[in-house]
Amino acid sequence: MISKEEIKKLAQLARIHLTESEEKNLAEDLQNVLGYIEKLKEVDVSQAPEMTHATEVKNIFRADEPPKEVNEADKILLSGQFPESERGYLKVKGVFNSE
Amino acid sequence: MNNIQNLTIEKIKDGLQSGELSLRELVSNYLEEIKRKDPDLNAYREVFEDAFKHAEEIDEKIKRGDSPRALEGVPFAIKDNIMIRGKAAGASSKILEGYTASYDSTAIARLRNEGAIFLGRTNCDEFAMGSSTENSAYGPTRNPRDRERVPGGSSGGSAVAVAAEMAHAALGSDTGGSIRQPAAFCGVVGLKPTYGAVSRSGLIAMASSLDQIGPITKNIEDTKTIFDVIKGKSEKDLTSSEAKNNSHQVKKIGVPKEFFSLKDGGKEGLNESIAKNILKAVELLKEKGFEIKEVSLPTSGYALAAYYIIMPAEVSSNLSRFDGMRYGLREDGKNLLDVYSKTRANGFGPEARRRIILGTYVLSAGYYDAYYARAQKVRYLIRKDFENVFKEVDILLTPTTPTPAFKIGEKTSDPLSMYLEDIFTVPVNLAGVPAISVPFGAAPKEGKDLPIGVQLIAPWFDEERLFSIGRILEIENACK
Numbered sequence: 163m164i165s166k167e168e169i170k171k172l173a174q175l176a177r178i179h180l181t182e183s184e185e186k187n188l189a190e191d192l193q194n195v196l197g198y199i200e201k202l203k204e205v206d207v208s209q210a211p212e213m214t215h216a217t218e219v220k221n222i223f224r225a226d227e228p229p230k231e232v233n234e235a236d237k238i239l240l241s242g243q244f245p246e247s248e249r250g251y252l253k254v255k256g257v258f259n260s261e
Numbered sequence: 262m263n264n265i266q267n268l269t270i271e272k273i274k275d276g277l278q279s280g281e282l283s284l285r286e287l288v289s290n291y292l293e294e295i296k297r298k299d300p301d302l303n304a305y306r307e308v309f310e311d312a313f314k315h316a317e318e319i320d321e322k323i324k325r326g327d328s329p330r331a332l333e334g335v336p337f338a339i340k341d342n343i344m345i346r347g348k349a350a351g352a353s354s355k356i357l358e359g360y361t362a363s364y365d366s367t368a369i370a371r372l373r374n375e376g377a378i379f380l381g382r383t384n385c386d387e388f389a390m391g392s393s394t395e396n397s398a399y400g401p402t403r404n405p406r407d408r409e410r411v412p413g414g415s416s417g418g419s420a421v422a423v424a425a426e427m428a429h430a431a432l433g434s435d436t437g438g439s440i441r442q443p444a445a446f447c448g449v450v451g452l453k454p455t456y457g458a459v460s461r462s463g464l465i466a467m468a469s470s471l472d473q474i475g476p477i478t479k480n481i482e483d484t485k486t487i488f489d490v491i492k493g494k495s496e497k498d499l500t501s502s503e504a505k506n507n508s509h510q511v512k513k514i515g516v517p518k519e520f521f522s523l524k525d526g527g528k529e530g531l532n533e534s535i536a537k538n539i540l541k542a543v544e545l546l547k548e549k550g551f552e553i554k555e556v557s558l559p560t561s562g563y564a565l566a567a568y569y570i571i572m573p574a575e576v577s578s579n580l581s582r583f584d585g586m587r588y589g590l591r592e593d594g595k596n597l598l599d600v601y602s603k604t605r606a607n608g609f610g611p612e613a614r615r616r617i618i619l620g621t622y623v624l625s626a627g628y629y630d631a632y633y634a635r636a637q638k639v640r641y642l643i644r645k646d647f648e649n650v651f652k653e654v655d656i657l658l659t660p661t662t663p664t665p666a667f668k669i670g671e672k673t674s675d676p677l678s679m680y681l682e683d684i685f686t687v688p689v690n691l692a693g694v695p696a697i698s699v700p701f702g703a704a705p706k707e708g709k710d711l712p713i714g715v716q717l718i719a720p721w722f723d724e725e726r727l728f729s730i731g732r733i734l735e736i737e738n739a740c741k
Contacts (some may be wrong), residue, residue, distance in 0.1 A: 169618065176577060176621045177584065177598070178614055181605035188618055194677050195619060199566045199632070207638035210645075214637060215500075216456045216470040216693050222499050229496075239347070241361040245591035254586055255597040 163187045164196070262542025265290055265426055270335055270483045273429070277319075277329045284316040284378070285336040291380055292338050295427045303402045303410075304421035306341050307349060308381040317380050330397065331490055333376035338428035340419050341382045342389055342465040345369050348379075352395040352465045354387045357589045364579050366463020367498065368432060368474045368491045378427050383418025387610045388438055388580065389467045391415050392682040393672065396612040401669055404446060407709045410666040413443030419477050420447040431477040436467050436622060437568055438661075438686025440475045441698035445661035445714025448700045450731070451477045452484050454492065454684075455722045456693035462497035463722050468575035471568075471690040476572060481699070481731045488724060509725040514546055515654030516557035520685055530662045534661040534704035538713050539660055542701055545737055546658070546730070554654055558646040563639050566690035569625050569680060570636035573690070576613075577620025583608065615676065640691050653719040656730055659685050661698040661714030665706060685716060695719050697727040699734045 167211050173180045180188065246253040265287070276282025291315065297307050319334045339345060342352040345360035346369075351357040365373065372379075384398035394402040394417025402417040404410040405425040412421045416433030420443035425433050433440040435453040444451025452475040459474045465648055466472060476487040495501050516539075521528050523543065527536035547553050585604030587589035592603040609617070623632035650657065663684060672679040689696045698714035705711075719726040 164622075168622075171461075172618050172625070173602075173622045176617050177581075177601040177605055178609070178617065179602040184614075188615060191615055191676055192619055194624065195569055196622075197678075198677055198680075199569055200574065202566045202570075202635050202639055205560065205563050205635075205639050205640070205642065207635060210638040210641045212296055212637035213641035213644060214694055217500050217502065226498070236363060239361065243360060243363070243588035245585060245588070251588060255594075255600055257597060 164192050265429075268331065268429060269480060271488045274329045274333060275335055275336055277323050278463050282321075284315065284320045286312055287316045287334065288316040288336055288378060288380070288479050291426070291428060294425070295380070298405070298425050298427060301403065301408065301429075302405060302421055303400055303424060304418040304425065304427060305381045305384055306351065306353065306384050306399060306418070307337070309348065309379055310334070312378055312380050312630055319376065319378070321707070326327050330374075330376040331486060332372060334378060335376070336378045336380045336433040337372060338380055338383045338419055338422035339369065339384050340416050340431070340433045342385060342434055343369060344463040344465070345382070348382065350382070350465065352388045353385045353399055354608065354610065354613065355590060355605070356397045356583045360589045362463070366474075367460035369463065373691045383416070383422055383431065385418055386415035386439075387413040387613050388465065388576075389434055389436055390576070390612050390616055392438065392442055392679050393667070393669075394418060394443070395669065395673055396610060398610050399667060401627075403669070404666050406448065406711060407666065407707075409668055410711070411446065413446035413662075413666065415439040415443075415449075416477065417443045420444050420451065421477060422450055423447070423449045427518050430479075430483055432474055433465075433477050434464055434472055434474050435690065436471045437572065437690050438683040439478060441661050441686050441696060441716060442682065444477055444698045445700070446666040446712065448712030448736075449477055449479060450481055451475065451698045451701065452488060452724070452727070453689060453696050454488060454724060455504075455695040456690075457500050457502045458492045458695065458722060458724070460493075460498040460501040461621035462495055467577045468572040469579060470575060474689075481728050481735050484697070492697050504722040508725065509729065510565060511551065511655040511726050511730055513552045513554055513654040514730070515554050515650055515657045517541065517558045517561065517650070517657055517659060518555050519558055519561045520659040523553070530663055531660060532704060534702070535660050535663070535665065535713050537703035539658070539715065542658065542715050542734055546733065549733060556650050556653055557659070558643070558650055559686065560603075560639060560642040561688045562563065564643055564691055565680065565684055567636040567639040567643070568683075568691060569619070570632050571640060573616040573620030574624050574633055575620070577624065580609070580613065580617055581587050599619045612676070625680040643688055644692045647694055647720075651699060656726050657718040658730075659716045659718065661685060661716040665711035665713060689718055691704045694721055694728060695724045697731055699731045700739075701734050701738050
């Protein structure tokens with residue numbers, strides 16, 4: 163059984179604030195899904211490698227150069243997205259301040 | 262242009278060439294249909310104001326003597342998780358409110374190069390997570406065949422736009438069935454290409470090892486035309502690749518017994534009308550001279566369980582980028598951590614949160630081997646099953662969904678029952694093979710005929726086989 167403490171810990175790891183009732187509902191939902199997932203234990207996977215990629219992977223190299231000059235229109239489009247800005251720069255809360 | 266219903270991409274092109282078709286008129290027609298039907302159906306999140314201007318430009322260009330390109334003037338509806346430069350893109354999530362795409366996705370750039378017109382962006386389940394379009398932060402989309410029912414999902418808005426004549430064609434994305442299932446529920450054609458066949462650059466990522474962009478159309482011919490335009494290697498998606506030269510001939514058709522028992526003429530949990538139509542499709546193909554063979558995909562019964570580990574694991578890492586820092590929603594908080602968790606709490610809807618928490622759980626220390634590693638091994642076995650079965654047969658035939666469209670609200674309280682909707686479509690994404698849903702027959706329910714989809718599955722990069730068998734089903738379906 164997944165405890166509320168476990169859900170709290172997961173929410174903290176995932177950086178999502180949850181209310182009490184959400185914690186309770188999520189514990190139940192997770193329990194149901196994990197119950198269903200249990201059936202994977204029936205499969206003999208002793209001979210199977212982990213499939214870590216959907217396609218055959220090989221290294222593909224390219225020069226470490228920007229594909230094109232970033233033009234003024236791009237800059238406006240990108241900086242226009244900032245939730246908060248100051249003198250054209252993206253503004254965020256201090257990373258090293260705890261309060 | 263009194264029958265946009267029977268229009269095809271080829272007819273649009275011919276009409277432009279001969280001067281019989283005016284794109285202004287065509288686009289106005291679609292815009293009229295949207296105005297009339299969409300307040301009720303809610304397929305569109307936004308209709309683009311520049312569509313008509315674009316149509317005028319093409320009309321002028323053609324008048325000057327330019328010959329039409331492959332998709333000249335074809336009006337498209339685009340799922341809200343596929344980026345169009347300068348247009349809002351939101352994946353139907355509050356967390357992206359106010360976000361404008363700063364570049365074209367590769368698929369959009371390719372459509373644009375061939376002359377496509379974008380009518381608007383369509384509603385979907387938030388971040389493409391769902392099977393009914395009920396998880397959109399902007400209200401559910403309704404099925405045009407029965408407004409009380411869901412259109413399927415997550416590309417529900419795109420499927421409805423095409424089914425209800427509110428666009429000629431659409432793009433959707435498919436991670437576990439999100440193109441094929443809504444296509445089946447709405448009676449249109451939906452293609453999930455081979456993993457890597459279409460670049461994912463500019464598709465807002467859900468589960469990157471499973472996501473694919475694909476077309477939703479009225480007919481196979483249009484699907485093929487659009488697929489030929491959007492497919493191919495792109496530098497911006499290193500998992501994309503060119504099709505290998507396969508032999509496209511189909512002689513033997515396999516029916517996997519884990520999906521449908523030919524002997525019993527059905528399967529436990531499979532709707533009876535769907536079973537009947539699968540048998541009809543099999544009989545038809547037999548008459549046409551194909552050999553029908555019962556085959557087995559022994560591990561496929563575990564696909565959905567593996568999917569519900571792999572997908573949320575990828576979701577939890579992909580969605581970590583939405584933190585309120587650079588774009589979209591930002592809530593205020595007493596410190597940086599507080600800003601993150603409040604933004605993510607208010608920005609993500611319940612299903613997105615559920616999958617992020619589930620993904621965080623299966624990836625957390627101590628559970629990795631029990632869940633994620635095991636699921637990836639099962640995924641390997643599922644892929645092997647498909648490799649083996651395609652040594653025996655050239656193509657597979659299954660139902661697309663276990664049931665026809667269900668009622669709005671019917672499954673929202675029980676996430677697991679919603680997940681089970683994707684039981685026939687998910688194995689395809691895990692293996693990376695291409696599949697198509699073709700409308701075939703109907704299920705009568707409460708006085709309404711609900712569409713049924715037949716799913717065809719081909720080996721990697723052999724979409725042509727889907728088209729060739731799909732056409733046979735399509736012709737028969739049109740005769741009914």
